Amino acid sequence: MEETALLVIADECIAVQQLRKVYASRGGAILALDDIDFTVADGEFVAVLGPSGCGKSTLLKILAGLIPPSDGEVWLRRTPVTGPRRDVGVVFQSPVLFPWRTVLENVRLPADVQHLDRARHQALAVELLELVGLGNFEQRYPWELSGGMQQRVAMVRALIHDPALLLMDEPFGALDAMTREQMNLELQRIWLERRKTVVFVTHSIPEAVFLADRVLVMTPRPGRIAEMITVSLPRPRPLEAMTTVEFSEHVGRIRRHFGVKGGIEP
Amino acid sequence: MTRLGRPILRIVLLLLVLTFWEAAVRLFAVPTYILPAPTAIAVAFYRGTASLVYVDNLWITFYETILGFIAGTVLAFLLGTAVALSRRAEYYFYPFIVMFQALPKVALAPLIVVWFGLGLTSKVVNAALIAFFPLMVNTILGLRSAEEDRLNLMRSLAATPSQIFWMLRLPGALPFIMAGLEVAMIFALIGAIVAEFVGAQAGLGVLIQSLNFNADIAGVFSILLILSVLGLVLNQIILLIRRRVLFWDPSEKRAGEERTKGGMM
Numbered sequence A: 001m002e003e004t005a006l007l008v009i010a011d012e013c014i015a016v017q018q019l020r021k022v023y024a025s026r027g028g029a030i031l032a033l034d035d036i037d038f039t040v041a042d043g044e045f046v047a048v049l050g051p052s053g054c055g056k057s058t059l060l061k062i063l064a065g066l067i068p069p070s071d072g073e074v075w076l077r078r079t080p081v082t083g084p085r086r087d088v089g090v091v092f093q094s095p096v097l098f099p100w101r102t103v104l105e106n107v108r109l110p111a112d113v114q115h116l117d118r119a120r121h122q123a124l125a126v127e128l129l130e131l132v133g134l135g136n137f138e139q140r141y142p143w144e145l146s147g148g149m150q151q152r153v154a155m156v157r158a159l160i161h162d163p164a165l166l167l168m169d170e171p172f173g174a175l176d177a178m179t180r181e182q183m184n185l186e187l188q189r190i191w192l193e194r195r196k197t198v199v200f201v202t203h204s205i206p207e208a209v210f211l212a213d214r215v216l217v218m219t220p221r222p223g224r225i226a227e228m229i230t231v232s233l234p235r236p237r238p239l240e241a242m243t244t245v246e247f248s249e250h251v252g253r254i255r256r257h258f259g260v261k262g263g264i265e266p
Numbered sequence B: 001m002t003r004l005g006r007p008i009l010r011i012v013l014l015l016l017v018l019t020f021w022e023a024a025v026r027l028f029a030v031p032t033y034i035l036p037a038p039t040a041i042a043v044a045f046y047r048g049t050a051s052l053v054y055v056d057n058l059w060i061t062f063y064e065t066i067l068g069f070i071a072g073t074v075l076a077f078l079l080g081t082a083v084a085l086s087r088r089a090e091y092y093f094y095p096f097i098v099m100f101q102a103l104p105k106v107a108l109a110p111l112i113v114v115w116f117g118l119g120l121t122s123k124v125v126n127a128a129l130i131a132f133f134p135l136m137v138n139t140i141l142g143l144r145s146a147e148e149d150r151l152n153l154m155r156s157l158a159a160t161p162s163q164i165f166w167m168l169r170l171p172g173a174l175p176f177i178m179a180g181l182e183v184a185m186i187f188a189l190i191g192a193i194v195a196e197f198v199g200a201q202a203g204l205g206v207l208i209q210s211l212n213f214n215a216d217i218a219g220v221f222s223i224l225l226i227l228s229v230l231g232l233v234l235n236q237i238i239l240l241i242r243r244r245v246l247f248w249d250p251s252e253k254r255a256g257e258e259r260t261k262g263g264m265m
Helices: A002-008 A056-063 A103-113 A118-131 A147-157 A177-194 A205-211 A239-243 A245-258 B005-027 B038-050 B053-085 B087-102 B105-116 B120-144 B148-156 B161-198 B204-213 B217-245 B250-264
Strands: A012-025 A028-041 A045-049 A071-076 A088-091 A165-169 A197-202 A214-218 A225-230
Touching: A012 A056, A012 A197, A028 A056, A028 A197, A028 A225, A045 A056, A045 A205, A056 A071, A056 A165, A056 A197, A088 A147, A088 B148, A103 A118, A103 A147, A103 B161, A118 A147, A147 A177, A177 A205, A197 A205, A205 A239, A205 A245, A214 A245, A225 A245, A239 A245, B005 B038, B038 B053, B038 B217, B053 B087, B053 B120, B053 B161, B053 B204, B053 B217, B087 B120, B105 B120, B105 B161, B120 B161, B148 B161, B161 B204, B161 B217, B204 B217
Parallel strands: A045 A197, A045 A214, A088 A165, A165 A197
Antiparallel strands: A012 A028, A012 A071, A214 A225
């Protein structure tokens, strides 16, 4: 029944069904994720929002094929996820750049690993770096760059092998507020230009509302889906969009889920 | 402080110490077989160098050290890599590693000479044996030091274990490996000298023993001088390689900054 439903929706990128994740620990089994069901359409931007420890990073790692689910299934472009895949790009919380590689070589890493055409991806890396305003930094080393610049390199690296899906795990969490807003604008610009499917994990409500087409709100442990909220603000969204009434309504609606329990950052 | 101020102060201090040494030896009439004056050491040094005895024996010790270093470190790298990457290799080799680590390796020198004779081989084997451990331990530590985030990145790209090794683990281990090589080089020199003490026909260690036997303490001091210069040169070779290989490592960058800062002051 569920399977046939999957086939009907043609432009679907991710389908998650009845997902559960149980961790074994000294004090017994810990239920990290329970009853997770959702789909993401091709080219859609979905933010996964929840308090610390709600299992949202675990969910992302399962989508990336880095850890297996305890129960349930994950489908990516109608094939089951059984391990890491080449049609996925991941951006982590820290930039994770290799200090012995230049910026350009870091961006080229996925192409090197996957033995993709060298000359073409070299050119593509240059082009992508220019897209994020790092055209003059190709031959520099990561430690010569600021935190924001490093995370931009990491973002571009995740795009070099042209993945169908971009997974982002609180990528701007370590940046200061000003840089973070700039990065949000940048990400939106890249997304509008490339139209990748994006799953973006964050614990910032405004960030989720600003960036996403839909916000998947999760409950504290065990992580379950509390609500799926559609954000219909017009794009491209300028930073001023955050001051509109519509924006505040969305933020307010999400905040109600955490109102009493707290534990979520503004 | 001016650019030249510091080096000049250094040389002045060195000359002061030497003058004090010379004066003390002469003033208190210390016998040369206890502590020779710097001038006596200089004379002994000239005598040995002019007759080419020092050069010939220096060459032999240098040769033994380098061969031992290469043999020991290549083996250490290979075995360290096997232990770091394979649980099975670790399981079988670990008891031997622990046993040998606790053992003072120089104590094996007499045995090595009995097994490999008085020639070059026993010196190379002993130097290799002593140089082996610091590098093997550091290779294991280094290869295992790969950060979880970096491993996850490589895994998320569906990298093969061999790609993870060449693109991540090995470059990430280089700071550890270079530190191990630095120690291994000096250890190889110690290993060669100790083996020469135990039984050899030529080399600086042999020279020290025969000079000592003849109560030519000035001669012994002149050899010690040569040995310390040799150690310094060997160390500089490693540091040069390190600077080229580890240009990206914080320790190298800091050293570089200090060098330029020192130059500016």
